[in-house]
Every structure is written in C-alpha cells, then in structure tokens.
Amino acid sequence: MAASIAEHDHDDDSDFSESHEINVTPFIDVMLVLLIIFMVAAPLSTVDLPIDLPTSTATPQKKPDKPTYVSIKPDLAIAIGENFVKRVDLVRSLDAMPDVKKDQFLFIRADRGVPYGELMDVLEILRNGGYKMLKLTALEGVPGSTTPPAATDNSKP
Numbered sequence: 001m002a003a004s005i006a007e008h009d010h011d012d013d014s015d016f017s018e019s020h021e022i023n024v025t026p027f028i029d030v031m032l033v034l035l036i037i038f039m040v041a042a043p044l045s046t047v048d049l050p051i052d053l054p055t056s057t058a059t060p061q062k063k064p065d066k067p068t069y070v071s072i073k074p075d076l077a078i079a080i081g082e083n084f085v086k087r088v089d090l091v092r093s094l095d096a097m098p099d100v101k102k103d104q105f106l107f108i109r110a111d112r113g114v115p116y117g118e119l120m121d122v123l124e125i126l127r128n129g130g131y132k133m134l135k136l137t138a139l140e141g142v143p144g145s146t147t148p149p150a151a152t153d154n155s156k157p
Contacts, residue, residue: 051071051072051073051109051110051111052074052111052112052113053109053110053111053112053137053138053139054112054138054139055138055139055140056138056139056140057140058138060140061135063107064104064105066099067105067107068080068081068094068097068099068100068104068105068106068107069081069106069107069108069109069137070090070094070106070107070108070109070122070126071108071109071110072108072109072110072111072114072118072119072122073111073114074111074113074114076114076118078090078122080093080094080097087121087122087125090122090125090126090129091125091126091128091129091130091131094106094126094129094131095129102130102131102132102133103133104133105133105134105135106126106131106133106134106135107134107135107136107137108122108123108134108135108136108137109137110122110136
C-alpha cells in the first residue's frame with residue numbers, strides 16, 4: 001500500500017496564476033525619468049541674459065506662455081529675448097517679430113545699475129512705437145523685508 005505525502009502534485013506551471021494587477025515599478029521609473037527631464041529643461045526655457053534685477057514684494061502675476069522680454073543691461077545694451085538690438089531699431093525689430101503684437105504685454109527687464117532716465121527713455125521709445133502694454137519685471141522679495149538701497153556713503157568724517 002503506497003501513500004502520497006503531498007496533497008497534490010508539484011507542477012511548476014500550476015503554482016503561478018495570472019495576476020491582473022498593474023506592475024507599478026516600471027511606471028514609477030518612467031515618472032522619475034520624466035521628472036528629471038523637466039527639471040533639466042525648465043531652466044532652459046527662460047531668458048539667459050544675466051541681469052541683476054531689483055526685488056519686489058508685490059503679488060506675482062501669471063505670465064503668458066511665451067512672454068516677450070526687452071532687457072536693458074548695465075552697459076545700456078538692449079536685447080529682445082537674447083538678441084541684442086540697437087536702440088533706434090527696437091520698435092522696428094519688435095514689429096518684425098511674428099509672435100509680438102502691440103496688444104500683448106511686453107516684459108521690461110532692467111538691471112539694477114541702469115539709470116532711471118535710461119529706463120524711461122526705452123519706455124518712451126516703446127510707447128511712441130505703439131507698445132503701451134508694458135510690465136516691469138523684478139525678482140520676488142520676501143514680504144515685510146526691505147532691500148537696502150544702493151551703497152552710498154552720505155556720512156561725514
């Protein structure tokens with residue numbers, strides 16, 4: 001008389017049944033790769049013209065998808081995006097750009113070292129050219145804190 005100790009045969013194929021659950025590991029891997037790609041690509045979508053902007057505690061407003069920046073560097077050079085233009089050609093260059101319209105906002109970026117009169121001259125050139133929707137750009141500051149004014153020594157010895 002022979003008896004079997006096992007209750008059923010150990011067939012390797014019958015131990016593995018179909019699983020209808022999603023395997024999350026590849027999904028997470030893909031999400032992490034996409035996160036890294038967007039983290040690397042996000043800084044590349046901004047204007048790379050180095051300008052020392054002043055800070056502001058005003059409430060930040062939403063930017064359009066493709067803003068047009070007019071930048072004024074400390075040496076008073078003017079750029080549209082990253083392309084430098086002469087001051088006399090500023091309006092003509094903006095008119096020649098297909099994605100710039102006079103009823104859209106232009107974002108003005110002026111370095112902290114640009115004299116106020118020079119900034120106003122550029123704003124006047126733009127206004128005379130028909131570009132009246134202008135926004136000044138600044139860095140976001142911490143509400144309640146004040147930034148020190150430019151270093152001036154008014155003390156008497």
